Amino acid sequence: MKLNQKGLLIIISGPSGVGKSTVRKALFSLPNHHLVYSISMTTRPPRDNEVEGVDYYFVSHEEFLGRIKEDKFLEYANFVGNYYGTPKDMVDNNLEKGNEVILEIEVDGAQQVMQKKRDAVSIFLVPPSKKALIERLQTRKTDSKEVMEARLEKANREFSLAHKYDYIVVNDDVKNAADRIMAIIRAEHARTARSIYKYKKLLEDVI
Ligand code: 5GP
Numbered sequence: 001m002k003l004n005q006k007g008l009l010i011i012i013s014g015p016s017g018v019g020k021s022t023v024r025k026a027l028f029s030l031p032n033h034h035l036v037y038s039i040s041m042t043t044r045p046p047r048d049n050e051v052e053g054v055d056y057y058f059v060s061h062e063e064f065l066g067r068i069k070e071d072k073f074l075e076y077a078n079f080v081g082n083y084y085g086t087p088k089d090m091v092d093n094n095l096e097k098g099n100e101v102i103l104e105i106e107v108d109g110a111q112q113v114m115q116k117k118r119d120a121v122s123i124f125l126v127p128p129s130k131k132a133l134i135e136r137l138q139t140r141k142t143d144s145k146e147v148m149e150a151r152l153e154k155a156n157r158e159f160s161l162a163h164k165y166d167y168i169v170v171n172d173d174v175k176n177a178a179d180r181i182m183a184i185i186r187a188e189h190a191r192t193a194r195s196i197y198k199y200k201k202l203l204e205d206v207i
Contacts, residue, residue, distance in 0.1 A: 013110040014125035015155035017137040026178035044082040075112035124165035
């Protein structure tokens with residue numbers, strides 16, 4: 001397979017409540033990397049601790065639908081009644097510059113990205129057990145009981161799509177999960193199809 005010689009596109013996906021954003025933040029706190037986080041756009045109202053332009057771009061339904069029409073998203077999905085989408089320009093600009101772009105998205109959007117960007121690296125984050133996932137969703141006080149139940153129901157379908165991903169990482173411990181993801185990113189860089197062009201001259205020279 002011919003792979004993109006520009007930046008790496010990394011999809012981190014998995015059921016709601018698995019701890020994607022906590023693991024992603026731990027990943028960004030590791031030293032020596034050039035990761036850029038793709039801030040998504042959503043119609044979901046902000047939670048108390050969330051900051052506009054840091055956690056999400058919070059927009060109205062009308063604005064989101066307008067952007068779909070203008071083809072501004074790399075992918076988008078409706079998740080438990082709200083839209084979530086990845087702004088296309090930001091991703092493409094960063095990949096062009098050679099940066100590694102991290103998408104933290106749910107499974108339907110992840111499928112769309114896998115179709116459009118064949119050399120994206122996809123990682124499915126799983127909880128250590130279903131019980132752990134249920135407990136996490138229940139202790140997230142920001143969601144109503146209905147929302148929590150809808151997210152749990154959705155988690156079953158999300159689990160059934162795990163086999164479509166390149167890697168599965170268990171979130172048994174946040175730091176361990178972040179370390180494993182960093183190891184995957186480093187290994188992907190060394191993949192022959194991604195790196196051979198850098199060593200072409202060396203490999204062609206007869207010693
Ligand atoms: P939450 O409401 O908990 O922040 O997010 C709900 C789900 O939507 C999570 O699984 C989260 O990863 C996912 N999500 C966040 N941003 C995006 C996005 O841009 N696209 C898609 N498809 N899913 C997203």
